[in-house]
Amino acid sequence: MLSREQLIAEIKKKKSFLCVGLDTDIDKIPEFLKAYPDPIFEFNKRIIDATADLCVAYKPNSAFYEAYGIKGLQALIDTCKYLPKDTLNIIDAKRGDIGNTSDKYARAFFDEAESGMGFDAITVTPYMGNDSVKPYLAYDGKWVIILALTSSVGSKDFQYLQTGDDFLYEAVIKKANTWAGADRIMYVVGATKSTEFTNIRQYAPDNFLLVPGVGAQGGSLEDVCKYGMTKDCGLLVNASRSIIYASNGEDFADAARAEALSLQRQMAEELEKAGVI
Amino acid sequence: MLSREQLIAEIKKKKSFLCVGLDTDIDKIPEFLKAYPDPIFEFNKRIIDATADLCVAYKPNSAFYEAYGIKGLQALIDTCKYLPKDTLNIIDAKRGDIGNTSDKYARAFFDEAESGMGFDAITVTPYMGNDSVKPYLAYDGKWVIILALTSSVGSKDFQYLQTGDDFLYEAVIKKANTWAGADRIMYVVGATKSTEFTNIRQYAPDNFLLVPGVGAQGGSLEDVCKYGMTKDCGLLVNASRSIIYASNGEDFADAARAEALSLQRQMAEELEKAGVI
Numbered sequence: 001m002l003s004r005e006q007l008i009a010e011i012k013k014k015k016s017f018l019c020v021g022l023d024t025d026i027d028k029i030p031e032f033l034k035a036y037p038d039p040i041f042e043f044n045k046r047i048i049d050a051t052a053d054l055c056v057a058y059k060p061n062s063a064f065y066e067a068y069g070i071k072g073l074q075a076l077i078d079t080c081k082y083l084p085k086d087t088l089n090i091i092d093a094k095r096g097d098i099g100n101t102s103d104k105y106a107r108a109f110f111d112e113a114e115s116g117m118g119f120d121a122i123t124v125t126p127y128m129g130n131d132s133v134k135p136y137l138a139y140d141g142k143w144v145i146i147l148a149l150t151s152s153v154g155s156k157d158f159q160y161l162q163t164g165d166d167f168l169y170e171a172v173i174k175k176a177n178t179w180a181g182a183d184r185i186m187y188v189v190g191a192t193k194s195t196e197f198t199n200i201r202q203y204a205p206d207n208f209l210l211v212p213g214v215g216a217q218g219g220s221l222e223d224v225c226k227y228g229m230t231k232d233c234g235l236l237v238n239a240s241r242s243i244i245y246a247s248n249g250e251d252f253a254d255a256a257r258a259e260a261l262s263l264q265r266q267m268a269e270e271l272e273k274a275g276v277i
Numbered sequence: 278m279l280s281r282e283q284l285i286a287e288i289k290k291k292k293s294f295l296c297v298g299l300d301t302d303i304d305k306i307p308e309f310l311k312a313y314p315d316p317i318f319e320f321n322k323r324i325i326d327a328t329a330d331l332c333v334a335y336k337p338n339s340a341f342y343e344a345y346g347i348k349g350l351q352a353l354i355d356t357c358k359y360l361p362k363d364t365l366n367i368i369d370a371k372r373g374d375i376g377n378t379s380d381k382y383a384r385a386f387f388d389e390a391e392s393g394m395g396f397d398a399i400t401v402t403p404y405m406g407n408d409s410v411k412p413y414l415a416y417d418g419k420w421v422i423i424l425a426l427t428s429s430v431g432s433k434d435f436q437y438l439q440t441g442d443d444f445l446y447e448a449v450i451k452k453a454n455t456w457a458g459a460d461r462i463m464y465v466v467g468a469t470k471s472t473e474f475t476n477i478r479q480y481a482p483d484n485f486l487l488v489p490g491v492g493a494q495g496g497s498l499e500d501v502c503k504y505g506m507t508k509d510c511g512l513l514v515n516a517s518r519s520i521i522y523a524s525n526g527e528d529f530a531d532a533a534r535a536e537a538l539s540l541q542r543q544m545a546e547e548l549e550k551a552g553v554i
Contacts, residue, residue: 023378063374063381069392072385073350094378096402097340097371098429101300104340108349115346125373125404127424129431147404152375154406157452161440168438168445175434 001120001141002088004183007208010056010086011233012277015268018260019057019090019210021240022047022079023064030248040065040075043252045082047244050253054260057088057236059210077116088236089120090145090210096125096132103135110139121145123188123210126172130179137180144185146176148200151190151213173203182206189228191219191237197227206230212238221263225270233276239263278397278418279365281460284485287333287363288510289554292545295537296334296367296487298517299324299356300341307525317342317352320529322359324521327530331537334365334513336487354393365513366397367422367487373402373409380412387416398422400465400487403449407456414457421462423453425477428467428490450480459483466505468496468514474504483507489515498540502547510553516540 002010011017022044026034029043036042048058065076083089095105105122112118121143124132136144149159149169159169166174176185182204189200191213200209209228213219214237221237228235239259247255271277279287288294299321303311306320313319325335342353360366372382382399389395398420401409413421426436426446436446443451453462459481466477468490477486486505490496491514498514505512516536524532548554 061378061381063372063378063385066385067381067388067391069354069385069394070347070350072392073347077346094372094374094402094405095340096373096404098427098431101338101340101371104338104344108340108343108346111344114344115349117346125371125402127373127402127404127435128371128427128429129434129436131429131431150375150405152405152408154375154408157406158404158445158449159406161445161448163438163440163445168435168440171438172435 003141007056007088008232014053014056014264015271015277016054016056016264017233017235017237017267018055018263019059019236019238020047020051020055020243020260021092021212021238022058022060022244023240024244025064026068028245028248030250030252032250038075038078040072041078044075044079046253047256048082048084050257051243051260052084052087054257054264055087057090058083059090059092059238062091062093080117080119088143090123091117091119091121092123094123094125094147096128098128099131099135102132106136106139110136110142121186123147126176133176133179137184145210146172146185146187148173148187149189149193149196151192151219155190170199170203173200177204182208186210188212191224194220194223194227197224201228201230206232206234208234208236210236210238214239221266221270225274229270229274229276231276233271237267280418284333284365285509291330291333291541292548292554293331293333293541294510294512294514294544295332295540296336296513296515297324297328297332297520297537298369298489298515299335299337299521300517301521302341303345305522305525307527307529309527315348315352315355317349318355321352321356323530324533325359325361327534328520328537329361329364331534331541332364334367335360336367336369336515339368339370357394357396365420367400368394368396368398369400371400371402371424373405375405376408376412379409383413383416387413387419398463400424403453410453410456414461422487423449423462423464425450425464426466426470426473428469428496432467447476447480450477454481459485463487463513465489468501471497471500471504474501478505478507483509483511485511485513487513487515491516498543498547502551506547506551506553508553510548514544
């Protein structure tokens with residue numbers, strides 16, 4: 001579990017604000033791993049070993065594990081336990097429900113004694129309002145990462161609806177800022193909208209932003225940093241497919257490391273440019 | 278799996294539009310069940326046996342199972358397999374993500390060969406737009422139940438934001454109606470807002486509405502029917518706690534049946550009053 005201060009310290013130490021997304025798909029991992037009792041966990045373990053000194057966060061995507069029933073959940077639990085203690089370990093679950101149900105999801109992902117999983121942070125969807133956020137905040141030191149502006153095509157359907165002077169995603173940020181501070185809440189902001197970062201920084205000057213969409217989805221790291229970086233960095237940039245599937249041969253872990261290293265070096269430059277380090 | 282026509286036929290046959298919510302909580306089930314290898318499944322099995330002729334749908338709430346890790350998921354899988362073939366079996370999962378991730382959630386809950394679970398319908402949250410809905414519709418005959426207006430306190434945070442001439446929840450219904458018809462899409466509408474049903478029926482004249490909030494949460498069945506019922510019924514009214522926790526003694530299944538029967542009788546009256554049967 002990392003506090004805001006600890007996360008910033010890790011970013012400065014590693015010169016990286018990389019989050020490695022573990023969207024592990026049995027159909028995309030190297031063939032030779034299928035001989036192992038749990039190919040998904042085996043894949044994740046090697047990816048983690050190869051990247052842990054280059055990133056400050058990991059983000060397994062729950063759906064990819066849930067798709068395989070019991071086997072998938074066991075792989076997620078084992079992965080959670082294997083994640084380093086000095087990274088921010090995020091479950092990308094995008095849950096959102098009423099209070100008594102969010103409380104159960106909080107147990108599922110935060111309470112290791114109940115479920116086997118003790119993640120540090122969870123992504124949530126804001127449609128049901130404060131009910132979808134508050135129960136997670138009851139866990140001291142854990143983070144809630146709220147969907148604001150996503151990088152998908154469907155983000156246009158509702159997130160850009162005008163409501164008063166705001167787009168819906170702006171209204172979400174303004175409201176959620178009343179629920180907790182930048183030490184407990186982050187926002188998901190898609191990298192394909194880099195010019196929107198200027199705007200978002202008006203409402204969320206200090207919050208960390210979790211940014212998917214760099215790499216495979218076409219977002220530019222340079223633009224994200226130009227418009228979104230703060231004096232404390234304030235960014236976690238996620239890359240999933242471009243790292244974990246950099247190769248599907250026996251060298252996949254080395255290839256993942258090379259890709260993570262290339263991103264980390266670009267990030268170090270950006271951190272220096274912005275005076276964070 | 279039930280088509281729209283089959284669902285309507287079941288409603289007329291059983292004179293019921295009751296959905297029994299299986300929000301099964303290990304801390305609330307009768308003590309004596311804890312001697313069984315899987316107390317949660319044992320509880321659900323007896324609830325299902327006691328209510329199957331009185332309801333047309335079951336709705337396990339995924340969070341309640343996920344909270345217990347592997348054991349919980351196994352109970353959910355076993356419950357799914359045990360659900361009758363002539364009821365609409367809904368997983369209340371409120372997922373919502375980008376396309377490639379929604380596709381994995383669809384496998385998790387619809388594709389029994391992959392995950393062990395073959396539900397007929399899933400609840401989804403609309404914040405990410407069409408991406409959160411389309412992958413489920415690729416499964417022939419399966420249903421997507423989209424959150425529109427919920428019964429929780431937090432519904433006020435965003436669902437009632439004014440956008441153009443509409444509240445956000447109205448914009449959600451209008452947009453989602455362009456994605457598929459009333460044979461594939463239902464909406465969640467909280468019963469605590471019964472006067473809103475008149476309004477919703479303007480935009481969704483034929484869609485089934487899944488209505489939580491009757492009973493424990495204070496909504497009135499009569500009002501829901503007055504404002505929301507169509508010539509085909511068009512309603513699935515969910516009751517969870519008021520049925521499954523009607524007693525926490527050895528008679529819990531009988532007490533659940535008595536509660537379900539009382540609701541079914543009120544529903545039969547409403548169906549007659551509206552000329553559905």
